[in-house]
């Protein structure tokens with residue numbers, strides 16, 4: 392029996408679980424995936440937007456501005472990186488320049504710092520900015536993060552403070568009797584309150600509870616990307632946006648925390664809520680559109696392409712409200728961009744408006760904080776040697792591209808919300824993120840996972856239960 396069940400362990404469900412873990416209440420989080428943050432939270436531009444873009448009067452505008460201000464402190468307390476890299480919004484025509492006037496006005500009204508400059512001044516700061524750019528607005532408070540690591544860190548701390556987490560369990564039915572009965576493919580759980588943070592499936596989850604048609608519908612919009620290899624000198628230092636249009640923020644060039652560059656996304660409505668595939672048409676479109684604002688893009692250094700699905704609703708704003716017919720059923724739905732940037736403020740809004748003071752706060756001194764995961768690449772030689780002398784596995788490199796040691800992989804597996812899949816290890820400590828994309832290290836990760844989890848290597852999955860990696864023996868001897 393729980394007080395609150397959260398459906399969905401993306402960035403939204405993780406922030407809400409973390410906030411609720413500071414209160415005296417019993418919370419369960421359920422996700423159908425094998426890991427936290429496997430939905431939209433895994434495949435996006437990873438930008439904490441400054442907040443100048445959303446239409447005035449929307450929840451998006453209010454919560455993006457607040458979320459941007461909350462992130463640095465939250466990342467510091469979790470021990471996760473947050474880089475305030477700044478951003479350019481680049482106009483290439485007089486018509487686009489007039490849109491910059493609107494953005495500048497909104498920034499002023501929202502007290503968001505910005506600088507207005509001509510194309511040449513901007514090119515002095517970003518040498519690869521296209522020669523066609525005539526004017527730029529700079530937004531210095533724009534940040535970049537690793538969204539999945541923040542979600543995992545939040546969930547780790549929530550679990551360490553009493554929240555229950557069920558992964559690989561799909562919610563298949565919800566009924567309201569005296570309490571809510573949430574049925575999964577593995578069990579039935581009861582709670583007084585349900586928080587629906589199910590991303591692209593939030594409309595279907597609400598329909599299960601309503602036993603009818605919900606008042607919002609989600610049609611995903613797919614965004615596709617190129618990932619450029621880590622470069623000695625990055626292509627750009629700031630996020631480069633074109634001026635926004637009817638499809639949203641447009642195709643961006645984004646530096647990442649580990650010095651890769653993302654180029655994308657396009658925006659294509661799709662019917663299939665699982666259609667995270669790449670298409671050559673979309674990738675060609677991304678290439679052409681990115682080249683409008685940035686020159687010298689090294690498309691010969693692409694190491695991966697990927698796609699994410701925006702949980703876009705027909706409401707054109709976030710839907711964060713209690714059901715009008717089902718008391719205690721709270722939808723946190725249609726959380727498309729800037730959902731990531733707004734996530735801490737969305738959670739605060741949910742707690743303030745729907746949980747209120749139903750449960751007292753825990754004593755701050757009783758709250759347990761996580762120890763950040765070890766990253767040897769950020770250490771001095773002395774620190775590395777000390778660690779290796781305590782545990783030689785920190786001296787055994789398994790990922791040569793990203794220099795990840797066996798010790799770090801073992802740590803990723805043995806944490807409170809530890810990795811159970813190859814992708815889970817990659818998300819936490821990075822083997823496979825580099826140039827060879829796992830070609831060298833994946834077999835070693837399978838070995839380490841099997842050893843640490845005490846299972847057969849054939850039982851290790853890349854990600855979902857269907858993503859089998861080893862299918863039989865090629866040589867004499869056990870798998």
Ligand SMILES: Cc1cc2nc3c(=O)[nH]c(=O)nc-3n(C[C@H](O)[C@H](O)[C@H](O)COP(=O)(O)OP(=O)(O)OC[C@H]3O[C@@H](n4cnc5c(N)ncnc54)[C@H](O)[C@@H]3O)c2cc1C
Pocket residue numbers: 398399400401402403404421422423424427428429430431432433434435436437438439440560561562563588589590591592593596613614615656698699700701702726727728729730731732733
């Ligand atoms: C291409 C793209 C670019 C973006 N760029 C940015 C950006 O730069 N900045 C920004 O602020 N925002 C950005 N966004 C938006 C941001 O990624 C989302 O707003 C955010 O990740 C939504 O988080 P969520 O937790 O609501 O959804 P998700 O991360 O999708 O989580 C929902 C979870 O619910 C689970 N679930 C669904 N159905 C069930 C079920 N039946 N049973 C159990 N579990 C279930 C899923 O498995 C999933 O883990 C972008 C999105 C995309 C796709």
